[in-house]
Amino acid sequence: MERDAFLTRVRSGISGATLPPAPELDPGPLTPELADVDLVERFGTVLATLDGTLHTGDPRAAIEEIIAHHGPGPLLAWDDEHLPLPDAVHRFLQSGCARTDGVVPHSAEKRLTHQGGYFDVLYGLTGAEAGFAETGSIVVRSGPGRPRMASLVPLVHIALLPSDRIFRSPMHWLTEHGADVAAVANTVYITGPSRTADIEQRLELGVHGPREVHVVVIE
Amino acid sequence: MTTSTFSERGAAAVGSAAAAAVGDGARHLIEKRAAAVDAYPAMDAMRDRVREIRLHTLAHLDAYLADFADSVEAAGGHVFFAADADEANAYILGVAGEAGAELVVKSKSMVTEEIELNGALEAGGLTIVETDLGEFIVQLSGDRPSHIVAPVLHWTKEQVGHLFADQLGVPYADEPTELNQIARTHLRRIFLRADMGISGVNFAAASTGTIAIVTNEGNGRLTTTAPRVHVAVMGMERVVPTVEDLGVMLEVLGRSATGQSLTTYTNLITGPRRPDDDDGPDEFHVVIVDNGRTAVLGDEVSEVLACIRCGACLNICPVYRTVGGHAYGDVYPGPVGSVLSPILFGFEGREELPYACTLCGACLEVCPARIDLPSLLVNLRERVAQEGTAFSWLDRPLDAYEFAATHPTMWTASIDGASLAGRANRGGWFKRLPWRGKTWTSVRNLPAPAVTSFRRWWKKHHGA
Ligand code: SF4
Numbered sequence: 187m188e189r190d191a192f193l194t195r196v197r198s199g200i201s202g203a204t205l206p207p208a209p210e211l212d213p214g215p216l217t218p219e220l221a222d223v224d225l226v227e228r229f230g231t232v233l234a235t236l237d238g239t240l241h242t243g244d245p246r247a248a249i250e251e252i253i254a255h256h257g258p259g260p261l262l263a264w265d266d267e268h269l270p271l272p273d274a275v276h277r278f279l280q281s282g283c284a285r286t287d288g289v290v291p292h293s294a295e296k297r298l299t300h301q302g303g304y305f306d307v308l309y310g311l312t313g314a315e316a317g318f319a320e321t322g323s324i325v326v327r328s329g330p331g332r333p334r335m336a337s338l339v340p341l342v343h344i345a346l347l348p349s350d351r352i353f354r355s356p357m358h359w360l361t362e363h364g365a366d367v368a369a370v371a372n373t374v375y376i377t378g379p380s381r382t383a384d385i386e387q388r389l390e391l392g393v394h395g396p397r398e399v400h401v402v403v404i405e
Numbered sequence: 406m407t408t409s410t411f412s413e414r415g416a417a418a419v420g421s422a423a424a425a426a427v428g429d430g431a432r433h434l435i436e437k438r439a440a441a442v443d444a445y446p447a448m449d450a451m452r453d454r455v456r457e458i459r460l461h462t463l464a465h466l467d468a469y470l471a472d473f474a475d476s477v478e479a480a481g482g483h484v485f486f487a488a489d490a491d492e493a494n495a496y497i498l499g500v501a502g503e504a505g506a507e508l509v510v511k512s513k514s515m516v517t518e519e520i521e522l523n524g525a526l527e528a529g530g531l532t533i534v535e536t537d538l539g540e541f542i543v544q545l546s547g548d549r550p551s552h553i554v555a556p557v558l559h560w561t562k563e564q565v566g567h568l569f570a571d572q573l574g575v576p577y578a579d580e581p582t583e584l585n586q587i588a589r590t591h592l593r594r595i596f597l598r599a600d601m602g603i604s605g606v607n608f609a610a611a612s613t614g615t616i617a618i619v620t621n622e623g624n625g626r627l628t629t630t631a632p633r634v635h636v637a638v639m640g641m642e643r644v645v646p647t648v649e650d651l652g653v654m655l656e657v658l659g660r661s662a663t664g665q666s667l668t669t670y671t672n673l674i675t676g677p678r679r680p681d682d683d684d685g686p687d688e689f690h691v692v693i694v695d696n697g698r699t700a701v702l703g704d705e706v707s708e709v710l711a712c713i714r715c716g717a718c719l720n721i722c723p724v725y726r727t728v729g730g731h732a733y734g735d736v737y738p739g740p741v742g743s744v745l746s747p748i749l750f751g752f753e754g755r756e757e758l759p760y761a762c763t764l765c766g767a768c769l770e771v772c773p774a775r776i777d778l779p780s781l782l783v784n785l786r787e788r789v790a791q792e793g794t795a796f797s798w799l800d801r802p803l804d805a806y807e808f809a810a811t812h813p814t815m816w817t818a819s820i821d822g823a824s825l826a827g828r829a830n831r832g833g834w835f836k837r838l839p840w841r842g843k844t845w846t847s848v849r850n851l852p853a854p855a856v857t858s859f860r861r862w863w864k865k866h867h868g869a
Pocket of ligand 1 (some may be wrong): 661711712713714715716717719739768771772774775776
């Protein structure tokens, strides 16, 4: 249907409507009132309840511990310049991980071949724009050198989060940084590992996305 | 919609293993909701904001849809306005044709079920794969979903094991961990070579053209990232003014649906892959679907369009818990479906839906948009009664309603489900329900009734 005809029809629907009175929107703050807490501590506690892990302390040691646990494997990582720890990628490579190129070609055929290579990715290494203490979530934004797939296809996702980027709740971040959302094609809030409870309500991790989410705090 | 009636389907379902599983699942979800709401002191304030934003947007829906379309186009996406299911399906087929698509992956979406998109695309020669684990099971088996957020509440793990063994050629397994692994491997191959991804839209922000798709599994992200074309299909009422308003919806959605403060993946998409981006779809289309919604907008029950599809009203509903989702006959079950379906798809064959309700008020108590479902159902009952539609089982159309109104103590005394079932038979209340009282005796565990909310509701509406 033509846009104008569609919208005219919608307008006619509204004019006959018996919607409850709709006041103009309250211009007051949309941020929920929540008690003050230690942001890093709350973030870690909530993330743990979601089966994710927060690493404070020496970030390099945390990375090495993760690699030691799973062994070397294919890595999909953001470019160094977008990571708050300059030698993070290097640590993986040094441990014998092979880096997979994150730039997906445009041509249909090359795209298929390239993405076929994502089947076995073990590690995904990304930055994080923000963290939410209330929900244990991180915000990950796509862009050049910041492929979306790095936080999606691997079995183990490691996100590097600067400690001063932890906000009280999603709305605390959004009311300050709302413009950042649409400034890129994809912004995602990631709240723990991929999960499902579809079969008999039993929780299972890693059904499509990562099975492990490690948030490494960078001071 | 099948040709049987709600009461026939309901009577057949009561006491079945499938309906019992749905009941158990729904109870579990509503307990998780209660815990999440308790842990979040701002819930009530946020529900007020949700209601205000939703009603405001609906009152200016044409303007916000125009804004939204402009914003999507400014971000490099395409927008199509579909008056009905046929137009929507034809457009999507056209997009697939132009892109030379053959294999299509889908993430769970109610509106695509409503417009029967899968059938239309398959008729056009495309292969469609549902990727939400529950929907994947539903699709493989040819079954139908039983719940808005948990489509296979009615399946056992053994049934899933046999299905996978038969359909995917894998060895039989019945451990959920193994079953998940089988699905992950099978679907991952499909994701990475699919040509087109089709998603729903939970919310859309008019000012930026951003759409939100929430999933727990990550299939929503894969569907919208791996294929070179992404088509998002949305009911036209999904829009809100800004990204911040969209954030307010997210504050209540996960908590109300599954008791999660946020669903695992909240995917916010603004247009296709940008020129220098590493990955993402090259094409992005949004299909805005009316398909009867304008009629709802002009109806006395228009408030129902404020719904954010959390499923809480299903989970709390004693009727839904007893008969399961299929008895309702349409895509949208439970209290919200009983209001929406008759207006969206027509009263014929759906006259009983407004009566599939004890008017206990529990749905209003949990609804994050504070939609007054009991009043809307009463409105529809009055209209059904006025139409003079034959209801041989109803001596007077409002009997159940009046009884509930004059016997609030029944709820107070009904915490013990068994005693409720006994009383209900004696009191004759449930005899007024379509399938008559006797089947209710098999109900062992009715929910703790929302006595206070019912009284409050009654007072507000009747000044008693
Ligand atoms: S009517 Fe309310 S409770 Fe029911 S699904 Fe919609 S938003 Fe949720």
